[in-house]
Amino acid sequence: MANSMKIALAGNPNSGKTTLFNAITGSEQYVGNWPGVTVEKKDGILHGHKEVVIQDLPGIYSLSPYSIEEKVSRRFLVEERPDAILNIVDGTNIERNLYLSTQLAELGLPMVMAVNMMDVVKKNGDSIDFAKIAKALRCEVVGISALKKEGDMEAAELAVALAKKSAADKGPNKLPDVPHVFSGSVEHAIAHIEESIQGKVPARSIRWYAIKIFERDREVIKDLGIGVGEMKHLEEHIRDCEKELGDDAESIITNQRYDFIKSLMNRSLALNEKRHSKATLSDRIDKIVTHRILALPIFVVSLCAMWWLAVAEKGPGTVLTDWANDEFLADGWHLPFTTHEVDGKDYDAAKEDFAKAEATVKAWEAGEKKASIEDEETGEVADEWDIDEAAYKAAKEAEEPDPSKYGVWVPGIGALITGALERAGVSDTVKSLVVDGAWGGVATVLGFVPVIFIVFLFLAFLEDCGYMARVAFIMDRLLRKFGLSGKSFIPMLIGKGCGVPAVMAARTIENERARRMTVILATFVPCGAKTVIIAMFAALFFREQWYVAALMDVVGIAIIIFGGMALKKTRLFSGEASSFVLELPAYHMPTVSGVWHHTWNRLKGYILKAGLIIFPACVFLWFVMHFDWSLNLLGDEEIEKSILHDLGSWIAWFFAPLGFGSWQGAAASVSAEIAKEQATATLGLVAANMGGATTGANIQAFFASISAFPKLAALSFMLFNLFVPPCMVAVAVTFREMGAKKWGWFAVAFQLFVGYVISLNAYRLGVLFAGGGFGFWTAVAILVDLFCLWMIFRPAREERKRQ
Amino acid sequence: MNVASIVVLVAVLTFAALAVRRCLKKGMPCECGGSRKGTGCSCGCCCNGGK
Numbered sequence: 001m002a003n004s005m006k007i008a009l010a011g012n013p014n015s016g017k018t019t020l021f022n023a024i025t026g027s028e029q030y031v032g033n034w035p036g037v038t039v040e041k042k043d044g045i046l047h048g049h050k051e052v053v054i055q056d057l058p059g060i061y062s063l064s065p066y067s068i069e070e071k072v073s074r075r076f077l078v079e080e081r082p083d084a085i086l087n088i089v090d091g092t093n094i095e096r097n098l099y100l101s102t103q104l105a106e107l108g109l110p111m112v113m114a115v116n117m118m119d120v121v122k123k124n125g126d127s128i129d130f131a132k133i134a135k136a137l138r139c140e141v142v143g144i145s146a147l148k149k150e151g152d153m154e155a156a157e158l159a160v161a162l163a164k165k166s167a168a169d170k171g172p173n174k175l176p177d178v179p180h181v182f183s184g185s186v187e188h189a190i191a192h193i194e195e196s197i198q199g200k201v202p203a204r205s206i207r208w209y210a211i212k213i214f215e216r217d218r219e220v221i222k223d224l225g226i227g228v229g230e231m232k233h234l235e236e237h238i239r240d241c242e243k244e245l246g247d248d249a250e251s252i253i254t255n256q257r258y259d260f261i262k263s264l265m266n267r268s269l270a271l272n273e274k275r276h277s278k279a280t281l282s283d284r285i286d287k288i289v290t291h292r293i294l295a296l297p298i299f300v301v302s303l304c305a306m307w308w309l310a311v312a313e314k315g316p317g318t319v320l321t322d323w324a325n326d327e328f329l330a331d332g333w334h335l336p337f338t339t340h341e342v343d344g345k346d347y348d349a350a351k352e353d354f355a356k357a358e359a360t361v362k363a364w365e366a367g368e369k370k371a372s373i374e375d376e377e378t379g380e381v382a383d384e385w386d387i388d389e390a391a392y393k394a395a396k397e398a399e400e401p402d403p404s405k406y407g408v409w410v411p412g413i414g415a416l417i418t419g420a421l422e423r424a425g426v427s428d429t430v431k432s433l434v435v436d437g438a439w440g441g442v443a444t445v446l447g448f449v450p451v452i453f454i455v456f457l458f459l460a461f462l463e464d465c466g467y468m469a470r471v472a473f474i475m476d477r478l479l480r481k482f483g484l485s486g487k488s489f490i491p492m493l494i495g496k497g498c499g500v501p502a503v504m505a506a507r508t509i510e511n512e513r514a515r516r517m518t519v520i521l522a523t524f525v526p527c528g529a530k531t532v533i534i535a536m537f538a539a540l541f542f543r544e545q546w547y548v549a550a551l552m553d554v555v556g557i558a559i560i561i562f563g564g565m566a567l568k569k570t571r572l573f574s575g576e577a578s579s580f581v582l583e584l585p586a587y588h589m590p591t592v593s594g595v596w597h598h599t600w601n602r603l604k605g606y607i608l609k610a611g612l613i614i615f616p617a618c619v620f621l622w623f624v625m626h627f628d629w630s631l632n633l634l635g636d637e638e639i640e641k642s643i644l645h646d647l648g649s650w651i652a653w654f655f656a657p658l659g660f661g662s663w664q665g666a667a668a669s670v671s672a673e674i675a676k677e678q679a680t681a682t683l684g685l686v687a688a689n690m691g692g693a694t695t696g697a698n699i700q701a702f703f704a705s706i707s708a709f710p711k712l713a714a715l716s717f718m719l720f721n722l723f724v725p726p727c728m729v730a731v732a733v734t735f736r737e738m739g740a741k742k743w744g745w746f747a748v749a750f751q752l753f754v755g756y757v758i759s760l761n762a763y764r765l766g767v768l769f770a771g772g773g774f775g776f777w778t779a780v781a782i783l784v785d786l787f788c789l790w791m792i793f794r795p796a797r798e799e800r801k802r803q
Numbered sequence: 804m805n806v807a808s809i810v811v812l813v814a815v816l817t818f819a820a821l822a823v824r825r826c827l828k829k830g831m832p833c834e835c836g837g838s839r840k841g842t843g844c845s846c847g848c849c850c851n852g853g854k
Contacts, residue, residue, distance in 0.1 A: 424807040616819035
């Protein structure tokens, strides 16, 4: 590598490391307003310094090797030895943050302490004496505001300058000037240890190693190859110290570190007493949003508000989705304020008249005396009228209304593509491939981008203002009652965006059983791709019941709780819940750029996926839908001879109990494993021949054709695709993170069981309550429910043993 | 099948093939628009991001 200088960015969780990293390297790493977002270290090139690599390390509270983040950070700092450390410290919580800083200083590496959130510190009326901290910790101290990009580059450049100066002045083996924070007897023992390990460790970090040996850090003792005899000699000094101070070595170090920090803070931190004597705004808000009784209802209300904005009838999400689906991506739209009536009718009325004329012609030519128009959603007759020869002749002469006569008409993308293909004289088959196949699938997904946008915008706002960290806190309280840890909820919060980073975030959980359980459960939170499925079904079947969309998130959380309870009671996952330390950031008004950055970062992934995954998948599906096994091209009426029809039919039996046991339903559900939103694209494609005016109408007609209860069949399809195993990439990551194939298969089998049971219940019990009768599968659903209830509520394993 | 149809067919198939090739080469696009095996990932689903 041509780069010659490494600078480590280290600090407590949620202190702003990744924000600073993005600002000084121009990267766009995901920044979460809760701890544990950065699991792996990440690197970037410092702006204007091609030779300097900045390493963003996971947030840690100390250099002890207890958590995965601590191990990753410590290994890098100790083994790879960066040229300098840029220690980011939260200025609003400086006392607690300094615990890590004292340990970093002991590493003997050039260090710049960047005290972040100085804008908030100043606003609070507090002041920090940087010179006193710098003198005590033997490092440079500067104030910054990473969010407002104030002082960030200066801090990084100071670290570069310090590293260069250190390399020139001292060389790697010169003893550094490190702070001495411990009492006489401890310093005496440390000096003895230093003496005995001289030459075994880099001279600069000898003090850090000596303190770790004093603490009896097993990893350090093992790494240095300290023998039993040598350790016995060192133990004498350590034990003398423990005897004198009446505590164990590790506690002595911890306590004296805090004493040192306390005395340093007394000298260098001036708090605005007036402000600190009363509760802050954050405290006052927290009293309400983390209230024992109110917390959960507030969380549910915020979820409902998000989904109301996204999918409620006449809400912004629905208005934009309708415009995108029916106008922007389809035929086109009239520019606002330019529309006018022709012959006393507006464009919509003229279109309705033309549809009736078409229905009249069709009915008369079929030899009928009545014509009708069906409701596309329910399949019921919406309008019916008598026809005669005169009506037929008049209808035959009716012309399709020209939209350009009713106002300034902007053609939609679908119309532009169709027009261009027709003008080029492209054959009907190729036109169908492009319009129904490739573009149809892509447009079905893109049509719901407005809903995803609103959901992500809302989540980004909640996250940036600090509320989502409270959600983790609330969920910890709830999950703990069921024997689960709130630490498992952080991956689930991340899973609202995408299941893959959610599964990877479970790495931070040390307990293997809890980690595996989190990997299995994390993807039950509907991710962004599943939001497309929710958006489509909410728009097509549950417009008046917008809460069905919000309910999907609640069902996801309920599965996590009850699934976790059931798993915890098995031999494989039993045990105590691990502890969870969560620092709640102070509330602040999110910046427009921050919220936009979060939203756009997630949104662009979907737009890209539509081109890179949905497009080729739809082209492939169009081919298998329009060719038979002898590779003969099939007409629209011959689809039942197609390869896709046969493939779907072979597995349709599996979906029959769920209410969508047709080849189309099977094909859509299986194709969703490519990417979850593919389910919507495939449905649009396989239902293309249902005779509806739009893709949505075709899908509504399809469900009406396969079940007497189309809404229940649609609900069942949606639940199945939301709660069965996630997309194939997330499944592959699940296998990797589970560590063994048998665990990977267990996760997939569990997820499939849960998705199937929920879907079966929704359809069969729904049909029962809707008056559709009690059948064999209703009985199966009830029996499986009883089994699940027994799994969830039976006594815990430990309790069973005691009994 | 006329020339225009062949041109459109080839264009669609080529685009689809290129998309598949990209996914195989760089990995599936992730939530943030980056790619799992490649660069530009910022959502934490790969550890090469930021380069």
